[in-house]
Amino acid sequence: MSNADIIIGEVLGTALLILLGAGVCAAVTLKKSKAQNAGWLAIAFGWGFAVLTAAYVAAGVSGAHLNPAVTLGLAIQGGTEWADVPLYIASEMVGAMLGAFLAWVTYYGQFKVHMADLANQPGAVEGPDDAKAGPVLGIFSTGPEIRKSVQNLLTEIIGTFALVIAILTQGLNGEGNGLGTLGVLITALVVVSIGLSLGGPTGYAINPARDLGPRIVHALLPLKGKGRSDWGYAWIPVVGPLVGAAVAGGLYNIALA
Structure with a gap:
């Protein structure tokens, strides 16, 4: 596999x-969206179908890691060369930021209407306020329902462990460096399961690039009244998934290889 392929x-x-994952969050959140208030089921299945689509596209090219935690787990398991890890992670971050930007472009009109409506509500504050997370940050990145760092970190570790151990134990292609055709479908269903079963406490980032890349885009976008990007929480959906992936990769080598 060449660097260009990766x-x-x-x-x-x-x-x-x-694009598809943030898109479903935008669809459920924003005013003047036909899917507004569609709920958690729509988000969980939307993200699952996003994984399905993205992984089918990338599987034959790069192995469809799409996630620094998956890259780390595969490197520990031995299916990915350690020398390729930085290029995988950098590419995933670039892709995540591009996808978040395209989701904003897709819903540009809805963002304007939504933010204007919030600004017109009694007591509204223009620009960043004192809240830890802005009113549309959840479209771009995750946040906890109960802000307890240890619990939030453990939730992300457990959710990512479930994802990575499922990937390591099935669906690897013949070279052992990513998802094969059947593995793409199974992994998408695993993501839906994690969303429905484990996603409630933190929004189940289970992917450092999925959270950090769009959070950076949120911080940079010219959205009046968007509020803060909650950088105090941002380390949890990065560290937690990496720890969960490392545990999954280590357990695979010790007990399942």
Whole structure:
């Protein structure tokens, strides 16, 4: 697998993942969206289908990691060369930021209406306020329902462990460096399951690029009244998934290889 394959597959695949994933969050959240208030089921299945679409596109090119935690787990398991890890992660971050930007472009009109309506409500404050998270940050990145760092970190570790151990134990292609055709479908269903079963406490980032890339885009976008990007929480959906993936990769080597 060449460096160009990794870059093209991971940038394109991760961009599609975030475009469709952030897209369903925008659809459920924003005013003047036909899917507003569709609920958690729509989000969980929307993210699952996003994984399905993105992984099918990238599987034959880069192995469809689409997630630094998956890349780390595969490197520990031995299916990915450690020398390729930085390129995978950098490509995933670029793709995640591109996908978040495209989701904003897609819903540009809805963002304007939504933010204008919030600004017109009694007591509204223009620009960043004192809240830890702005009113549309959840479209771009995750946040906890109960802000307890240890619990939030453990939730992300457990959710990512479930994802990565499922990937390591099935669906690897013949070279052992990513998802094969059947593995793409199974992994998408695993993501739906994690969303429905474990996603409630933190919004189940289970992917450092999925959270950090769009959070950076949120911080940079010219959205009046968007509020803060909650950088105090941002380390949890990065560290938690990496720890969960490392545990999954280590357990695979010790007990399942």
